[in-house]
Amino acid sequence: MALLVQKYGGTSVGSVERIEAVADRVLKHKxxxxxxVVVVSAMSGETNRLIELAKSIQATPDAREMDVLLSTGEQVTIALLSMALMKRGLSAKSYTGSQVRITTDDAHGKARIEKIDTDAMESDLASGKVLVVAGFQGADELGNITTLGRGGSDTTGVALAAALKADECQIYTDVDGVYTTDPRVVxxxxxxxxxxxxxxxxxxxxxxxxLQIRSVEFAGKYQVPLRVLSSFVEGEGTLITTDGDQNMEQPAVSGIAFNRDEAKLTLKGVPDIPGVASKILAPVSDANIEVDMIVQNxxxxxxxxxxxxxxxxxxxKATAVLKQVAxxxxxxxxITDDKIAKVSIVGVGMRSHAGVASSMFTALANESINIQLISTSEIKVSVIIDEKYMExxxxxxxSAFKLNDPDAGISEV
Amino acid sequence: MALLVQKYGGTSVGSVERIEAVADRVLKHKxxxxxxVVVVSAMSGETNRLIELAKSIQATPDAREMDVLLSTGEQVTIALLSMALMKRGLSAKSYTGSQVRITTDDAHGKARIEKIDTDAMESDLASGKVLVVAGFQGADELGNITTLGRGGSDTTGVALAAALKADECQIYTDVDGVYTTDPRVVxxxxxxxxxxxxxxxxxxxxxxxxLQIRSVEFAGKYQVPLRVLSSFVEGEGTLITTDGDQNMEQPAVSGIAFNRDEAKLTLKGVPDIPGVASKILAPVSDANIEVDMIVQNxxxxxxxxxxxxxxxxxxxKATAVLKQVAxxxxxxxxITDDKIAKVSIVGVGMRSHAGVASSMFTALANESINIQLISTSEIKVSVIIDEKYMExxxxxxxSAFKLNDPDAGISEV
Structure with a gap:
């Protein structure tokens, strides 16, 4: 008998029919x-509806009140799902974040979980109840309602799994797992x-x-096995776990990631003296601009x-700041350019396989794609290219890393 | 400087525009x-929307989960109104029922308030904040969310006014006060x-x-001056208060009430022996049927x-029960009849004025209206008549009690 924390996102609970389908799935597991323990988001569309309401009143809604408002979204879902479970003869009980006592800091809209009280939940689990917990929300020490920010329901799921020492945290979503890259592109x-x-x-x-990045960090830190599955299609999904499978040959590259949400800014001909990097980046950070890649040759x-x-x-905004810095x-x-894309190869196998980066560059060169910028980490190589060549x-x-073939590794490239 | 508790119902906060209008009114008073302290209901339509959602899942939704669901309605309103107040430069803070610590019994859907913790509210009021409290809701000793039942926001308003020793509890609604009778009829x-x-x-x-009857009982018990006002039209409304105005000549009859929501059931020829009334009514009450008038000659x-x-x-249902009892x-x-109406004259002045009842019967006789049933209390005389004569x-x-003339009393009838 395992203890599972199952998290269902907004699309998975987007209508009464889908809530019923979630209840069927929970019944099967039970x-x-x-x-x-089920963690749910607001029904899809609900959070946006509430944000619209707030913005029609206050252009920048008060952060505390915004959390009071948004937390109602998940509260509706926990009640409805609990009813659907009871209809199936299960004993079920809903918990808001405050009721669990998910204690967070007071950073409204992006609160961090500090403590989870598991006493009530453990006693309810022992009595055979299915627990339905509102994701995305908690309360600070003073009882003010807080939210963890968008996607925070994943974080709630992982945090509950860690606190309850669950065997697995299952994240049900609208994709059936993690892919080697976006199937719409390849x-x-x-x-x-x-x-x-x-x-x-x-x-x-x-x-x-x-998955939301924070929930993965959290799961890694507390060693909670995390599984991504589809709410709509049966399947095993993708298990995200520690790198413990040492006897298996690890392919060098696990996947190709990409985005075209970035812009590139270059400051040419700066004096190469100590402290110059911070003189450039401090004003950028002071302007609340987050920087992704940083390259200096x-x-x-x-x-x-x-x-x-x-x-x-x-x-x-960054361009204006940088001109002042210049x-x-x-x-x-x-020199600035917002017609760029970032493409990365990712894989822990890279650590022990030489030549992964050069294979990447060769593959791009074979397609006559010029590389504008390179940045590497232990398990990733990223390049910036003209956005029109992204796909x-x-x-x-x-294809170069044979990702369509599950048995292939870099050694065969 | 007075402390006012203002309660706004669902219609008064039914849209963003109306919430803004409430904020304007609060600003003026401030x-x-x-x-x-503002107490608000769910935006009109929202409670019904949530009930529909629940019923589409469970024909008889679980009472605890129903309260979790319904309490989100007021929670949305408190957040939006707080934002609207802040937009006007006021310092405002929302409170759910749980956050106030409105402690109730655990009768979900019809909970009774047992205790209100005023410490946090008093400290916030002292710092100049406008408090925006969710009506209709509380929490039991274990932290389970409860609701007070439909119309419970009035009760919240009066209970808060009593706990905070407010100078007045103002109930804003879609009528501008209490009338001598329904203006649509007279x-x-x-x-x-x-x-x-x-x-x-x-x-x-x-x-x-x-007004909800419980809130009036509550206000009477705790001597909270209650005022009914319109949210849409400026005016003094109607003040509901104790009968302390002794130096003023009290008119005998204050108003005419009526309804046609009732049906009449008669059991003829029952043995007139002790205990027979309870033998008739116990099965009715066991069938969860509420009885209004009871007459035995x-x-x-x-x-x-x-x-x-x-x-x-x-x-x-009552007919079936009564046939068994017979x-x-x-x-x-x-003998049963559901084509009846109940018409009542109400007034504390009746106590000291003889002949009020007979004036009533005379007025009805003058219109050739037959009286089927009579029931009286200290301050009211009710009759049952054929529903077609109600208006x-x-x-x-x-007209007989000269209610269109504010200075008229029974002595002049």
Missing amino acids: QQGDDI DSARRLEKITFEEMLEMASLGSKV VSVDGTTDFTFTVHRNDYD DDLSAKEV LAVRALH | QQGDDI DSARRLEKITFEEMLEMASLGSKV VSVDGTTDFTFTVHRNDYD DDLSAKEV LAVRALH
């Missing part, structure tokens, strides 16, 4: 003898049976929007070029 | 130097400036649906006739 994209937390983090942060003639990428929404540092010029690059890399 | 119906709690109770229970030849009225919705008691026959009876009584 009949197999498992204990179940026909032969393949579902991965397993992926490590680190790989998943790189895939998620690079735009494979299956070796200097020539005492000056160097400094490049970084930001979200496209911040492109204009004046202050007497840099030669500012072509993804397909070329997916 | 600018006049008053401290304000053109010359007049708004009362003042009415006693007891009169209001009789008016409310008889179908003048301005003196017996003739050792048998008597026993009549009572029930809500028309319970007419068929068999058990060997009663002569059961005629109401107009005749309104």
